[in-house]
Amino acid sequence: MRGLLQFTMDLFEGLGNELAPATPPERKPRKVKKKAAPTVATPLAASPPVADAQQQDNTGPAALPAIPLRDTLTLASFVHPQATRETVLGSARVAYEFKRGKRKTIGFVVGPEGLSVRAPRWVTLRDVDAAIQEKADWIIRKLLETRQRHARVEATRIEWRDGAEFPFMGEPVVIRLDPKHGFASVGGTLDEASGDGAGPRILRLAVAQNAEPSQIRDAAQAWLMRQARRLFIERLDHFAPRLGVRWQKLSLSNAATRWGSASADGSIRLNWRLIHFRLPVIDYVVAHELAHLRVMDHSHRFWETVESVVPDYGLLRQQLKDEAVPRWG
Numbered sequence: 001m002r003g004l005l006q007f008t009m010d011l012f013e014g015l016g017n018e019l020a021p022a023t024p025p026e027r028k029p030r031k032v033k034k035k036a037a038p039t040v041a042t043p044l045a046a047s048p049p050v051a052d053a054q055q056q057d058n059t060g061p062a063a064l065p066a067i068p069l070r071d072t073l074t075l076a077s078f079v080h081p082q083a084t085r086e087t088v089l090g091s092a093r094v095a096y097e098f099k100r101g102k103r104k105t106i107g108f109v110v111g112p113e114g115l116s117v118r119a120p121r122w123v124t125l126r127d128v129d130a131a132i133q134e135k136a137d138w139i140i141r142k143l144l145e146t147r148q149r150h151a152r153v154e155a156t157r158i159e160w161r162d163g164a165e166f167p168f169m170g171e172p173v174v175i176r177l178d179p180k181h182g183f184a185s186v187g188g189t190l191d192e193a194s195g196d197g198a199g200p201r202i203l204r205l206a207v208a209q210n211a212e213p214s215q216i217r218d219a220a221q222a223w224l225m226r227q228a229r230r231l232f233i234e235r236l237d238h239f240a241p242r243l244g245v246r247w248q249k250l251s252l253s254n255a256a257t258r259w260g261s262a263s264a265d266g267s268i269r270l271n272w273r274l275i276h277f278r279l280p281v282i283d284y285v286v287a288h289e290l291a292h293l294r295v296m297d298h299s300h301r302f303w304e305t306v307e308s309v310v311p312d313y314g315l316l317r318q319q320l321k322d323e324a325v326p327r328w329g
Helices: 125-134 136-155 213-243 272-276 279-291 300-309 313-322
Strands: 006-010 077-079 085-089 092-101 106-111 114-120 165-168 171-177 188-190 201-205 249-253 260-262 267-271
Touching: 077 114, 085 125, 085 136, 092 136, 106 125, 106 136, 114 125, 114 136, 125 136, 165 213, 165 272, 171 213, 188 213, 201 213, 213 249, 213 267, 213 272, 213 279, 213 300, 260 279, 267 272, 267 279, 272 279, 279 300, 279 313, 300 313
Parallel strands: 006 106, 077 092, 092 114, 171 201, 249 267
Antiparallel strands: 085 092, 106 114, 165 171, 188 201, 260 267
8 A cells, every 4th residue: 555655745726727826836746655754743632534625825935045954944843723743854843734535645735824734534644654754855845935935925014004105016105195185086196206216106095194094905905906907908908919819808806816817708807916016027917818818728839829929928927926915914
């Protein structure tokens, strides 16, 4: 049985013809080598296994230097809030969620909450422990990356008040609450950029000085969504003729795990949060979705279609993954 044991490493991949803001998953089924491995995992709770589930990681990956694990794992601890077992990997304590279910392989999921391990009902705990030990470096590496991404995302959390700052098309914008101005009908106005480029631009919102944070957030979001729709339509009209396609309908999305999607009937969905990025990054996503109206998959022909209008799409795609999107919580 040991020789037949396989496992997968899951990191969540967008399905179909959708462009996801998360890191593409790494699924690498392999046979577990027949070698002795120390059984170091111990149960944290005596509760019976429950049905299988998945955790998600919706943020882009952080570019990490090659740091020796011994230098980074001193006293490191990674504890999943629903942990039922724990193990020691290198110098790190890893408490992980463990579940059994109807599956053929052992699966590892590294998400914002930590490590989750899924296993078939017939696999012994000894085999599970051996599989975890064999992939220790990969697991720790992903846990470290996830911790860094979480810290980076938290650093972008917006505090909704007068003076709050966020990026608009790649440039910083500062909110000023200005209820006396006559732009209540449009919700806000963006000051013209200064000639010397010194300091961020000012977004004046028609909101009272004593407004609740949720009111300020909603006003800013409404303004950003109007700008996003206007810009997206402009860029769709720019790229569609160059790709020889016609789009029929644009919908704005607020999805946590998708930047965009396209349907064969010409419907395009784009995440309004793209308005935080520079125009070249927005153009990549727009061209990506329009290209699906010609090639409804991610084959080599599809990427050649994208490249025909966005030659540096690879660099822009990576920027989309690497740059932290402001936290609107």
